[in-house]
Each structure stands twice: as C-alpha cells, then as structure tokens.
Amino acid sequence: MSREIVLDTETTGFDPKTGDRMIEVGCIEIEDLLPTGRTFHRLIHPERLIPADAIRVHGITDDKVRDAPKFAEIVIDLCDFIGDAPIIAHNAQFDRNFIDHEFGRCGRALFHEDRWIDTLKLAQARFPGMANSLDALCKRYKISLVERSLHGALIDARLLAEVYLELKGGKERRLDLSSSRPISAAAAAHAASGYPLRPRPLEPRGGEAEQAAHEAFLRAILKDWSLWKGYGVEIEAG
Template sequence: MARQIVLDTETTGIDPKKGHRLIEIGCIEIDDLLPTGRTFHHYFNPDRLIEPDAIRVHGITDEMVADKPRFSELSQAFIDFIGDAPLIAHNASFDRGFVNMELERLGLTATDPDRWIDTLEMARYKFPGMANSLDALCRRYNISLAERDKHGALLDARLLAGVYLELSGGKERGLDLTMHGAVSATGEAIIVMDYGPRPRALPSHIHPEEAEAHMAFCLKYLKDKNMWGYTAS
C-alpha cells in the first residue's frame, strides 16, 4: 500500500456554501499503513466569526485565530504536502467540501472526490446499524481517548489513523500511534507518531476440540516431519 494522507479539519460552521471557512487542518502521512512522522498542521484566520455551536465542539475561539495566517498563505504548502496521495477522512464529504471550497476561492484545482477514502462509509459497511462516530470506533477498537477533551484536527487525524488501520485489517504490524514532539515539514512544532507492539495479545478463537483434532492429525500424518514441533508419544 502506497503513501496516504489522513486528514481532519475544524471550521467556523457546518456549511461552506454559507460562507463558513476552515480554521484548522491536520494531516498525517502514512506509508504502507505506517506513520512516517511527517505532518501538516496549521490554524487559519477565517476572516469571519466562528459560530458558538462550532466553538462548543472544538474550543477554537475568534481570539485564538486572529493572528493566524490565511489559508491562502499556506495553500501551496498544503498542496505540496498532500501531493497526489489518497486522502482519508471520517465523513469525508464534510472535509472535502471545506478543502475544495478554500482551493476554489483561490482559483486552484479542487481535489477529486475519487481520491477520498471515507472511514465512516467503511465503518457503516463493517458495523451496520451501530454507532460509527470517531469516538465510538475508538472505543470499539480500544484506542485511547484520554487526550481528547474537544475536537482538534491533528489529534483527530491521529485517532483516525488508528481507526483506519483497524478497518483495513487490524494491527498486524503492531502499530501503536504514540505521539512525540517533533518538527513538521513546514517547520512548525508538531506531534509525531511512533509505533510499538500491541499492548495485549489477541484472544484465540480456536475451540479446544479443534486444537485436539489438529494435533491428532499432525501426529498421525506428519510423523517424523514434525513441522509444528509435535512429538509422537
């Protein structure tokens, strides 16, 4: 599996068609389902007020972004970072709508819908009829939410990377998305992921009778080949 970008955004409201804008974007680069340590994370001045309902979700106030750069100042850095990689987001149509709106405002080419991978759709296919919010999926996959008081683009992208790995087949590679201090590709202080062993072993799904039957087969037919270390008594 090639390079992919896990992406999350925070905004002034819920509808870019009504003039709402990006105020934060967080991207994490993964390659072959492993974090590379490269991120793109910035806050933006939206040149408009943030709605109270949005502030209650992400905690970002007008004062916090008043001195931040406009998206236009970092648009090329964002485009360079994502390149032509697939973009992974939860409820991707929301993030895609805001990203494309910001690009189109600048006369830039919008991202193709076909390059977006929606983890919400993946989760609904895998868990039909169940709660499939990012929080619900983190709890289902035992991904810690201890650091998450409110939504934040980089933190949510990190959580989503763990969820995407599980939805894509689980932690065969022993990936543990732990955060450490580092410097991003754009020079900002950011948080980088590392990986380590699975914290606890997966339970066996083999019934004792199946295990006994398998051992009996090995002892009967393999004899001195002893491929699995069994010894005939």
C-alpha cells in the same frame, strides 16, 4: 510504497455556502498503512468571527486565530504535503466541501473526487446499523481517547489513522509489517491477542516432578507434538 494522507478539519460551522470557513487543518502521512511521523498542521484565520457553538466543539477562539495565516497563505504548503496521495477523511464529504470551497476562493483546481476515501462509508459497510462516529469506532477498537477533551484537527487525524489501520486489517497488518524476521507460532498468536510480549520469559515455577507429570499428560492426549514446539515444549513421541 502506498502513500496516503489522513486529513481532518475544524470549521466555524457546517456549511461553507452559508459563510462558514475552515479554521484548522491537520494531516498525517501514512505509507503501507503505517504512520511515517510526518504531519501537517495549521490554524487558519477564518476572516470572520467564530460562533460560540463551534467554540464549544473545538475550543478554538477568535483570539487563538487572530495572528494565524489566511487559507490562501497556507494552501501551497498544504498541497505540497498532500501531493498526489489519496485523502482519507471521516464523513469525507464534510471536509471535502470546505477544502473545495477554500480552493475555489484561491482559484486552485480541486482534488478529484476519486482521491477521497471516506472511513465512515468503510465503517458502515463493516458495521451496518451500528454507531460509526469516530468516537464510536475508537471505543470499538479500544483506541484511547484520553488525549482529546475537545475536537482538534491533528488529534482527530491521528485517531482516524489508527481507525483506518483497523478497518484495513488491524492487528494482522501491524504484525505483518512489524519485523522482517520470522516469528514463532506462539509469538504470532500472542501478538494477535493485542497484549505485548514479555521482554523475557518467566522462570519455570514447577519442579522436575511437576514437569515430568505435565509431559506425561501431554503424551497421553496429544498426537501432534509439533503444535507445542512453538511454545517451548519439547516432547518426543514414545
């Protein structure tokens, strides 16, 4: 199975070289482009005060991280969770800069650059010239943002996992992995539409006369009856 880790961070600012630090990290494990349910999430004490501008973005205050562990105290758990999997991030250079900085402070070897997959670059290649922020992609793919009033590492990682699924094949990929049982052409077309299948079909509302008229209409205009078999219409050519 192909294992990947979707990662997001929240920080005190934009540049670790000027003293900014990581204050939250969230990871989602996916295998074969499907979430496994395993996550990693930690608040981190940044060993400095959090600026008001940053708090307005993610809502993480000094009080919230007062008793949180320092990065050096969670780095082993983080590395164990990530393992040797590729790391998926949106505008990955930002998150990578902070991960590299914190690893450097701990004296740990950095994740190789080839392990990082940038969904911003994937989106820019697919939608050149368009807005490709995480919010914009969620709206484009109709991924609900109702749970997020502020940025949060684990929430954003969950959203990014859904965006990444869409960028890598979307509904077709979900359809391929949803069941090992063969499905009818009608079910496949319905699933690809994005609407859920009914738990049970609606009862026919037309009478025998209407059904007979409908079958006569189909006989007159269609030559390939097999097209309609997947939709529950059984017609024998006359």
